[in-house]
Amino acid sequence: MTETISVLVNGKKITSEVEPRLLLSDYLREKLDLTGTHLGCEHGVCGACTILVNGRTVRSCLMLAVQVDGCEVDTVESLTEGDGMLSPLQQAFADNHALQCGFCTPGFLMTITGFLENNPDPNDEEIKQAISGNLCRCTGYTNILKAVKQVSKSRKLKEVVKE
Amino acid sequence: MTFTGKNIKRKEDYRLLSGNSQFVADMQEPGMAEALFVRSEHAHAKLNKIDISKAENMGGVYSVIIAEHFNGEVDQLPPHSEFTLPQNLIDEINPIIQPCPEDILAKDRVIYVGQPIAIIVADNRYIAEDAAELIEIEYESLPSITDPYKAMEQDVDIIHEQMSSNIQAQFDLSTGNYDQALKDSDNVLKERIKTPRVAANPIETRGILSTYDSRNGKLQVWSSTQVTFMVRKYISKLLGLVEHNVRVVAPDVGGGFGSKCAVYPEEIIIPYLSMKLDRPVRWIEDRMEHLLSTRQSRDQTHDVKVSYNNDGTITGIQDYFVLDNGAYNPLVLTCSYNTAAHLRGVYDIPNFVIGGNCVVTNKAPTIAYRGAGRPEAVFVMDRIIHLVATSLELDPVEVMMKNMIKPEQLPYDSGLIYRDGEKVIYDSGDYPDGLKQALELANYDKFRKEQKKVKSDGSYVGIGISSYVEGTGIGPHEGAIVRLDSSGHVMAFVGSAPHGQSHETTLSQICADEFGLDPEKVTVKAGDTDLIPYGVGTFASRGAVTAGNAVHVASKKLQEKLLAIAGEILEISPSDLEMNDGKVFPRAMQNKYVTLEDLALAAKPGPKCKVPEGMEPGVEATHYFVPPTVTYSSGYHVAIVEVDEETGFVDILKYYVVHDAGKVLNPKIVDGQIQGGVAQGIGAALYEELVYDDNGQLLTGTYMDYLIPTAMEIPDVEMDHQEFLSTRNPMGVKGVGEGGTISPPAAITNAVCDALNPLDIKLNDLPISPSKLRQRIKVAKTS
Numbered sequence: 001m002t003e004t005i006s007v008l009v010n011g012k013k014i015t016s017e018v019e020p021r022l023l024l025s026d027y028l029r030e031k032l033d034l035t036g037t038h039l040g041c042e043h044g045v046c047g048a049c050t051i052l053v054n055g056r057t058v059r060s061c062l063m064l065a066v067q068v069d070g071c072e073v074d075t076v077e078s079l080t081e082g083d084g085m086l087s088p089l090q091q092a093f094a095d096n097h098a099l100q101c102g103f104c105t106p107g108f109l110m111t112i113t114g115f116l117e118n119n120p121d122p123n124d125e126e127i128k129q130a131i132s133g134n135l136c137r138c139t140g141y142t143n144i145l146k147a148v149k150q151v152s153k154s155r156k157l158k159e160v161v162k163e
Numbered sequence: 164m165t166f167t168g169k170n171i172k173r174k175e176d177y178r179l180l181s182g183n184s185q186f187v188a189d190m191q192e193p194g195m196a197e198a199l200f201v202r203s204e205h206a207h208a209k210l211n212k213i214d215i216s217k218a219e220n221m222g223g224v225y226s227v228i229i230a231e232h233f234n235g236e237v238d239q240l241p242p243h244s245e246f247t248l249p250q251n252l253i254d255e256i257n258p259i260i261q262p263c264p265e266d267i268l269a270k271d272r273v274i275y276v277g278q279p280i281a282i283i284v285a286d287n288r289y290i291a292e293d294a295a296e297l298i299e300i301e302y303e304s305l306p307s308i309t310d311p312y313k314a315m316e317q318d319v320d321i322i323h324e325q326m327s328s329n330i331q332a333q334f335d336l337s338t339g340n341y342d343q344a345l346k347d348s349d350n351v352l353k354e355r356i357k358t359p360r361v362a363a364n365p366i367e368t369r370g371i372l373s374t375y376d377s378r379n380g381k382l383q384v385w386s387s388t389q390v391t392f393m394v395r396k397y398i399s400k401l402l403g404l405v406e407h408n409v410r411v412v413a414p415d416v417g418g419g420f421g422s423k424c425a426v427y428p429e430e431i432i433i434p435y436l437s438m439k440l441d442r443p444v445r446w447i448e449d450r451m452e453h454l455l456s457t458r459q460s461r462d463q464t465h466d467v468k469v470s471y472n473n474d475g476t477i478t479g480i481q482d483y484f485v486l487d488n489g490a491y492n493p494l495v496l497t498c499s500y501n502t503a504a505h506l507r508g509v510y511d512i513p514n515f516v517i518g519g520n521c522v523v524t525n526k527a528p529t530i531a532y533r534g535a536g537r538p539e540a541v542f543v544m545d546r547i548i549h550l551v552a553t554s555l556e557l558d559p560v561e562v563m564m565k566n567m568i569k570p571e572q573l574p575y576d577s578g579l580i581y582r583d584g585e586k587v588i589y590d591s592g593d594y595p596d597g598l599k600q601a602l603e604l605a606n607y608d609k610f611r612k613e614q615k616k617v618k619s620d621g622s623y624v625g626i627g628i629s630s631y632v633e634g635t636g637i638g639p640h641e642g643a644i645v646r647l648d649s650s651g652h653v654m655a656f657v658g659s660a661p662h663g664q665s666h667e668t669t670l671s672q673i674c675a676d677e678f679g680l681d682p683e684k685v686t687v688k689a690g691d692t693d694l695i696p697y698g699v700g701t702f703a704s705r706g707a708v709t710a711g712n713a714v715h716v717a718s719k720k721l722q723e724k725l726l727a728i729a730g731e732i733l734e735i736s737p738s739d740l741e742m743n744d745g746k747v748f749p750r751a752m753q754n755k756y757v758t759l760e761d762l763a764l765a766a767k768p769g770p771k772c773k774v775p776e777g778m779e780p781g782v783e784a785t786h787y788f789v790p791p792t793v794t795y796s797s798g799y800h801v802a803i804v805e806v807d808e809e810t811g812f813v814d815i816l817k818y819y820v821v822h823d824a825g826k827v828l829n830p831k832i833v834d835g836q837i838q839g840g841v842a843q844g845i846g847a848a849l850y851e852e853l854v855y856d857d858n859g860q861l862l863t864g865t866y867m868d869y870l871i872p873t874a875m876e877i878p879d880v881e882m883d884h885q886e887f888l889s890t891r892n893p894m895g896v897k898g899v900g901e902g903g904t905i906s907p908p909a910a911i912t913n914a915v916c917d918a919l920n921p922l923d924i925k926l927n928d929l930p931i932s933p934s935k936l937r938q939r940i941k942v943a944k945t946s
Contacts, residue, residue, distance in 0.1 A: 021289065030287075035189035036182020038417070040366040041450040045866035048366055076182040086180060094176040097831045100839060101663030102179025103186065103367040103417025132873040135866070137366050137418050138663045139835060140842030140903075141874040 005069040009034070010078040018065045024058075025049045027065035028075060036076035036106045040135065047134030048107040050114075051075050057114035076106035079113065088154060089113060092147040100138035108134050112148055120155050122148070166672040166682050167894075170831040174667040174682070184415045187370035187387045192443035195372070196225050198433060199291035200446070201281040201298055202456060203273035206307035206525040206859020207322075210271050210280065210300065217297035218283060223290040225440055227298070229281045230268040237435055238401045239264035240428055245393060245699075246494045249584030256580075258334040258496060261326045263523070265491045267401075267428040273302075274322055275490040275527050276859055277455030279428060284436055284444055307525035307859040311464070311487040314522045322490070322523045331488055332496050332521040336503060338578035339514035341470075344479030348470035352554065356546050357928040358539045358908070360462035360487065360853040361846075363532045364871060365662070367417020368448035369457060371430055373437035380404075384411045384434050389424040390700035391660055395692045397426040398434050409434075413690035416662035420843070421531040422457050423662065424702040425493050454864050459853055460532030462487040463502065463539045470514075471551050475562040479514030482506065482543065486521045491528035496521065498529075500582050501536030501634075507577065508544050509594040509630045509797065510566040515578075525859040533843055533904040535703060537633055545629045545909035546927055549916060558611075559628060559913065560602065567594050574890075583637055585792035591887040592797050592823050598630065601799035601821040604883050610803065623806040624816070625918025629909035630800075634793035635898025636708025636891075643713035644695050645674060645721045647766075647782040651745055651759035653678060653685045655718070658698015659710040660690030664836070664900065666706060669828045670714045673894070677718035678725075678759075679743035687714075697787065704796065704898025707828055712892045713788040720784035724774075728762050728782075731773045794889035796897040798822035800841070800906035802914040811937030813849055813915055818878045818907075823885035825897035833899050834882055840903015842877045847904070848911040849876070849930050919943070 002017040009032060018027060025042075028034045028051070040048035042061045049060040052074040079087045086094065089112060099105045108131060115122070115130040122130065127148045128141075136144065178184045215227040241264045248258065269280045281298055285291040308314045308322065314329040322329055345351060372385045382404060388394050391411040399406040416423065429446060437444040448457065465484040471477045486492075486499045499519035507515060548566075552559040568575050570593040577587040602608070610626055617624050644656040655674050657666065671685040678685075688694055689710075699709070722742060729747035730737035733755065741750050748756035757765075765773035768780035803817040820837055827833050850870040854862040863869040880903075888895025912926045915936070922943040926936075 019289070026288075029189070030191070033191075034182070035186075036184075038186070038367070039188065039447075040368070041866050043450065043865055043867070046366055046450075080181045084181075086177065090180040093180055094172060097173065097835045099176060099179055100665070100835060101365070101367070101416065101418045102175065102184055103365070103415075105179055106182055109180070128874045132875045135366060135871050135873065137364060137420070137843065137871070138839045140838035140840070140880070141877045142838055142879040143835060145874065145879075 003066050005066055007068050008072045010074055020064065020066050022065045023061055024063040024065050024068060025060035028060060034075050034077050038103055038106055040104065047111060048104050050107040050110045050134065052110060052114055055117065057111050076109055079109060089151050092150040096143045096147040096150060098139060098143040098147040104134060104136045108136070108144060116152060121152055166675045167828050169829065171668055171672050171682055171829060173665055174671065175665060186367055186415045186417055187372055187385050188447045190372050190385060192372065192374050195443040195445055196284045196286060196440065197288045197291055198436065198444050198446040199283045199288060199295055200279045201283065201295050202452070203269060203276055203278040203280055205273055205302050205304055206276050207305040208273050209303040209305060210269060210273060211303050212301040213281065214299040215281060218294040221294045221297060223286040224283060224294045226284045226436065227281060227294065230266065230270045233435065237267055237431060239266055240397065240401065240426065240431060242493045242495050243393065243425065246497050248496060248582065251584050252580050252582065256334040256336045258332060260332045260495055263323055263326065263331050263491055265428060265493070267432050275525050276861055277527055278490070282432060282436065284440060309524055309526060309855050309857055309859050311485050311522035311524055314524050315520065322525065329523045330520050331492060331523050333519065334496060334500065335518040336579065337516040339479065341479045341481050341514040341516045344514035345470045348478045349472045350554065352469050352550055354467050354550065354927055356465045356467060356543045358461045358463050358542055359929055360459050361532065361851045362454055362457065362459050362853055362869065363420035363422035365418025365420055365422060368450060368453045369423060369427065370447040371433040372443065372445040373434040374443040375438045375441060377441055380408050382409045382434055382438065384409065385414055386411060386430055387416050387423060388413050389419040389662060389702050391690060391692050392658060392698040393700065394426050394430050398431060401431050402435055411692045413660045419662040420533045421460065421535060421702060424700065425458055425530045450866065451864050454869055455861055456527055458528050458530035459489065460498065460529050461539055462529060465543045467543060467547065469547050469551065473555060475551065475555055475557050475565040477510065477512050477551060477566050480512055481516040483518045486519060487526065488521050488523050489526035489528045490523065492521055492530065494530050497582065498531055498536035502540040504579055504581055504587055505537045505633065506540040506544055508541060508632050509568055511568045511572065512566060526855055531702065533840065534901045537631060537901065537905045538844065538847065538908060541629060541631045541905050542909045545913060549913045563598060563628065563630070564595060569595065581634060581792060583792055589632060589795040590890045592795065593885065593887065594797060597797060597799050597821050597823065597885050600883050600885065601801050601819060604821060604881060605801040605803070605817065605819045623808055623918040625804055625914045625916070627802045627910045627912065627914025627917055628799065629906035629913065630798065631902065631905045632795050632797045633704065633902055633905060635704035635796045636790055636794050637703050637705055638790045640697065640787045640789045641699050641709035641713050642695055642697055642785060642787040643710065643717040644783060644785045645714065645717040647721065647725070647759055647763045649760065649763045651763065653680060655685060655687045655714050656694035657687065657689045657710045657714065658695050659701045659706050661701055661706065664701060664706050665832045666710065669707065669832060670710060672828060673711055673714045674718045677722050680745060684745065704900040707896045708794060708892060708898050709788055709790060711828065711896055712894055713786050715894050716788060717784045717786035720786060721782065724778060724784060725762050725782065727775050727778065728765055728773050729757050731775055732757050732765055791891050794825065794891045794897045796822065796824050796899060796902055798902045798906065800910040802910040804911060804914040804918055806915055806918045806936065808940055811933035811940065813911070813931055813936065815845065815878050815911065818880045820880050821883045821885065822902055823887050823897065824899035825887060825889040826895040827884065827886060828896065836899050837882060837903040838880050840901065841880050841907055842872055844904040844907025845877060845911065846872045847929060848908040852930050
């Protein structure tokens, strides 16, 4: 038994036949070959599979593909700009050595993308709290914190310049 | 311009940040099937019957196999011969080692929860999981042994039938005269000190994809491993294949920390299945499987007896310890011997007796985890320092300084033999100065003054210190092939493959320096057994030392050859030539030059070849770096904590590290290793423990129960550096991968005890969970 779903994935409309039990994470990775979204625990704790659904962060291992019928889904592949340039957040990760093995990184990037949309000027505690649902085993987190601060600071600067 | 020592940005980052990385789970091959392991639900049981018929007949299932299906075709997995001991060490410590090969799938009996029993290969994981539900296994439960002390008793069941007892390995070693020291000393203390069983938990679990090309007999295996060459060797051996026909590739690897530093049964059987079924087969471990069956570590219990004088001088240590292997320990004595060789750390304690037992129990198998026996040793030693200081009412720093190896004693011969058969001789460093630096960084004296006031106001704040010396960069070898291609680009191929350590960046810095090139013009390739004939792997803080020096020397060799070729073209002695920015020119006449492309062309075999007589055509050089023995990194960790008396919660207020990793290749990457290592150590100190019940059932099988620290719990580590070059390799580097993880349990535990002082609380076991600490505080207050 399959269902037809229609999803806007990274700005592109995609229609698929899926089994109702297919996880959203497996749909993205196995059917659409968007392997940037990673699976670390498949029980909703590690955060490696975090993506945006209608602009809100979700764990794609805890959602079914049929649930995103008619939704907008953004994965880590959406962050790189059209010419392949890294986005300011991705660049900040590179600048601050905020990744080592890089496996958890896409989840962090998507969590932070969603977070900064709602809170563009966070303090340290707010950042820590925001990323506390993502586990990283390599970096010890502080460089990730620095990367987030670099981005929010540059955003702030931009706003000042605009004014 | 030199590039080593500078913060060159990582070459690895773009693909990892943009979602273009390639981990094993990201790979699909045409016609690929997925495998699922059915694992034991019992810690010890007879397998009376396994009925796979229903599963086999399910649509979408290609194969269901159990051990009897490949009887005689696939051998047992032996303990890893790479980790056997050299003869002179065997003569010294007289180890007892009982061979303990591992069945690829359980036959008629299971000996731990999570042991693989059957494999289902199906169209996809969903179908394989459906099929798993249809397999009927009739277990006959047997009594399980979860306590290693019980396992050592005379009248217990022996878990491995071919062994004469459950003690798989045992050794003793000593230096000086402990009994005499005990007689001559003012005091003695006796303690039991324990480090629990933990799991490495890389965020990427293990995974294997195998394809077989029956036309040319070539097996291609992608595995999330730290040791590609070992995986290739055992696949070839156990499946009876010509080694050349097996190619093992570790693509991007999402962390390992030791848990991927072994060959697993799954790495043998998935390739076997891809051959048998003649189709690509992929297996990706899920997190529950990881917690159940991926090799675990630590799990040591030490009974120590320490003799010491009233002035704080420690005169002798006697330590008998037990390492709970679980069902298997393929690295045999590696971790336990590391513990013995490292226990005294920075201290000059002349009389030392240590004996280790590695015991088989009905729990998951064990191997090494970041630090491999050193965090255990350091926890014991630094608890000793703290306990001696407390009993004499001295500041721990006084006891540390009193016993520390002085700079003038270096190189310091500790009287032991290292695992590689060489003497344990610390090569370079200044330990008291390192401690002073750490105390200054932490503002120790000021803290001590303020602590009194804060404590009198009712807050429990404390400071704890830990130190370590770590043998890093173990051999036997690691190699590099450095090659110039016809576009003038330099390639370096190495056998040691990264899982987050930034090889592509740091090794390109080393290479670039030799050629006067920008690191952008150097590409480093690793993680593929087809790149270079011999390789070992990335573990034991060895990458920078072994692969780093191999790249360094191979680059030098190639540079010399390029100068020789340029000398032929320019008709100038090579000693008068210089190489920079992709060009070779006479020192006196820089506008007369040949480019690297010219040299690559001139090196091609044939009549136009300009390679000097006596040299082989081609622009490639190989070097295998064989370290004389390990090189000794060292460090100090200082933790400042606050304990909530009501909840037992420990808050790390500040954390400081001073370390010596010899020559630093890339400061940002070195600091990143330390910060990340400390986070893992904090996990071990405060949160992480694999808990088994008396029946051998794992109670911490998900991330809801096995707690890994998050950004909320990890402070920004303040660091300072010492840079005592190693005398044992041309670049002077020492390893830095594990140092961060070694000391936090000891530093934090000492800090917690210091915070609660004068309450008599002994924390000789980890983790310091809130419930445990709260209980201990309660008891201390009422006694």
